[in-house]
Amino acid sequence: MSYVYTVARLxxxxxxxxxxxxxxxxxxxxxxxxALKMLGxxxxxxxxxxxxxxxxxxxxxxxxxxxxLAQFVPDQELLTLFRIPYDFHNVKVLLKGLFKVRAxxxxxxxxxxxSKLASIDxxxxxxxxxxxxxxxxxxxxxxxxxxxxxxxxxTKNAQAxxxxxxHQMFKAMLALAEKLNVALVTKWVKLKIDAENxxxxxxxxxxxxxxxxxxxxxHEGGFLRPDDFAxxxxxxxxxxxxxLSHTDISKVLNALTxxxxxxxxxxxxxxxxxxxxxxxxxxxxxSIEDPANVxxxxxxxxxxxxxxxxxxxxxxxxLDREFARRAxxx
Amino acid sequence: MEYxxxxxxxxxxxxxAALSGIGSAIGIGVAGGSAAGVxxxxxxxxxxCLILQALPGTQGIYGLLIAxxxxxxxxxxxxxxxxxxxxxxxxxxxxxxxxxxxxxxxxAIWQGRTSAASIQMISKxxxxxxxxxxxxxxxxxxxxxxxxxxxxxxxxxxxx
Numbered sequence: 001m002s003y004v005y006t007v008a009r010l011x012x013x014x015x016x017x018x019x020x021x022x023x024x025x026x027x028x029x030x031x032x033x034x035a036l037k038m039l040g041x042x043x044x045x046x047x048x049x050x051x052x053x054x055x056x057x058x059x060x061x062x063x064x065x066x067x068x069l070a071q072f073v074p075d076q077e078l079l080t081l082f083r084i085p086y087d088f089h090n091v092k093v094l095l096k097g098l099f100k101v102r103a104x105x106x107x108x109x110x111x112x113x114x115s116k117l118a119s120i121d122x123x124x125x126x127x128x129x130x131x132x133x134x135x136x137x138x139x140x141x142x143x144x145x146x147x148x149x150x151x152x153x154x155t156k157n158a159q160a161x162x163x164x165x166x167h168q169m170f171k172a173m174l175a176l177a178e179k180l181n182v183a184l185v186t187k188w189v190k191l192k193i194d195a196e197n198x199x200x201x202x203x204x205x206x207x208x209x210x211x212x213x214x215x216x217x218x219h220e221g222g223f224l225r226p227d228d229f230a231x232x233x234x235x236x237x238x239x240x241x242x243x244l245s246h247t248d249i250s251k252v253l254n255a256l257t258x259x260x261x262x263x264x265x266x267x268x269x270x271x272x273x274x275x276x277x278x279x280x281x282x283x284x285x286x287s288i289e290d291p292a293n294v295x296x297x298x299x300x301x302x303x304x305x306x307x308x309x310x311x312x313x314x315x316x317x318x319l320d321r322e323f324a325r326r327a328x329x330x
Numbered sequence: 331m332e333y334x335x336x337x338x339x340x341x342x343x344x345x346x347a348a349l350s351g352i353g354s355a356i357g358i359g360v361a362g363g364s365a366a367g368v369x370x371x372x373x374x375x376x377x378x379c380l381i382l383q384a385l386p387g388t389q390g391i392y393g394l395l396i397a398x399x400x401x402x403x404x405x406x407x408x409x410x411x412x413x414x415x416x417x418x419x420x421x422x423x424x425x426x427x428x429x430x431x432x433x434x435x436x437x438a439i440w441q442g443r444t445s446a447a448s449i450q451m452i453s454k455x456x457x458x459x460x461x462x463x464x465x466x467x468x469x470x471x472x473x474x475x476x477x478x479x480x481x482x483x484x485x486x487x488x489x490x
Contacts (some may be wrong), residue, residue, distance in 0.1 A: 003362050004360055004363035004364050004367070004446055005363040005364065005366055005367040006367065007364075007367065008363070008364040008365070008366070008367025008368045008446070008449060008450050008453065009367035009368070009370050009371060010367075011367070011368065011450045011452050011453040011454055012367065012368050012370065012371025012372055014369055015371070015372075015453070015454060072367075154435065240448065286362060288443060288446045288447050288450060289358075
């Protein structure tokens with residue numbers, strides 16, 4: 001299957017992606033029943049009928065999208081790139097369960113939190129973690145899971161274990177992108193690492209971390225080094241945009257200079273980062289066969305799923321709709 | 331050396347038909363891939379896609395036209411037998427075939443790519459069909475110019 005076919009088919013599929021006008025109407029729904037009724041007229045309807053839990057319905061729609069794409073995308077690695085985070089999420093869930101059981105909580109395992117969107121079958125992964133047979137696991141999990149177990153045994157520090165897994169996740173994503181040898185895809189992964197580091201920097205600034213303590217939280221592999229982000233910890237947030245002005249990502253930091261409230265600023269910066277990661281890939285739109293179009297479509301679909309989730313949570317729990325509107329990606 | 335002129339002229343005719351035909355096949359293939367992708371999601375776009383897919387096919391026809399023109403000039407059509415041709419005349423006919431052979435080959439591929447992009451465009455904006463046709467048709471201009479050049483050159487060559 002050629003990318004000319006793939007990209008043309010994606011163009012057709014893009015017509016079914018829900019737009020911002022739909023989300024505005026969805027968020028203005030009087031009740032969750034009205035919102036679900038509105039969603040029932042979209043591609044999510046088949047999963048809403050199967051499952052009253054809208055979270056699972058959203059995941060089912062994403063899984064169906066991955067399965068559909070797998071039928072005609074020439075490089076399956078492009079899809080794997082998006083499924084790796086779910087694999088690492090599942091590893092975290094399984095390890096947390098394992099640690100709780102070891103600590104005496106026999107009900108600590110939470111298999112219900114495992115994501116179906118992962119590329120490794122959840123049953124196989126569960127069996128591998130339970131039996132400590134990691135040999136067949138991809139993405140460096142063979143080595144990193146025993147390291148996590150050893151780290152937990154020594155420190156009982158769950159955050160350190162999560163960090164170790166996150167470092168490995170980005171390493172695996174970058175290795176996969178470089179194997180694909182598509183410049184725009186590699187650039188996107190590197191920027192995603194930078195974006196993740198930037199989000200971590202804002203969170204750590206809220207917690208008043210200094211550069212030494214913050215350094216281990218930043219991932220390698222982006223265009224900026226972990227050191228560059230750690231140095232931001234010693235500076236006021238409103239100057240970050242100026243400090244990073246030589247980088248492409250500085251433009252998303254405008255919210256920091258405008259917003260004094262870091263909680264609100266984090267939400268604005270997160271939305272700006274998501275928009276920026278979409279914009280980076282948009283040059284692929286003008287090509288009839290750029291593989292990065294696959295990423296662009298999945299990102300748009302992920303943004304749609306996220307927007308559906310935000311809108312439904314907002315309606316069901318009566319949250320501030322203005323805050324939700326800001327979190328929704330246009 | 332007796333048949334060198336005839337051989338050169340026939341080689342030119344073969345190139346005109348073959349290269350522009352290859353270009354058209356590639357161009358139609360590229361546009362067809364795009365059309366198949368769009369029609370998988372919306373089969374109702376078959377009519378629009380077919381028109382855009384067919385556009386790169388014209389270069390193959392132009393190449394065939396020039397090949398017929400050459401064969402006719404050489405007396406190979408109609409059974410009257412080939413005219414006598416020296417190597418200089420053969421080389422002139424060969425040169426006259428080159429514009430459509432080369433431009434036809436290359437323009438058909440690029441027209442196919444433009445058609446593929448136009449097909450993707452009508453997938454999102456069906457109302458822009460007119461504009462979608464004009465864009466690949468612009469590439470056609472140069473194939474037509476090459477065809478005219480080849481015809482004018484062939485008409486100016488005296489044989490027999």
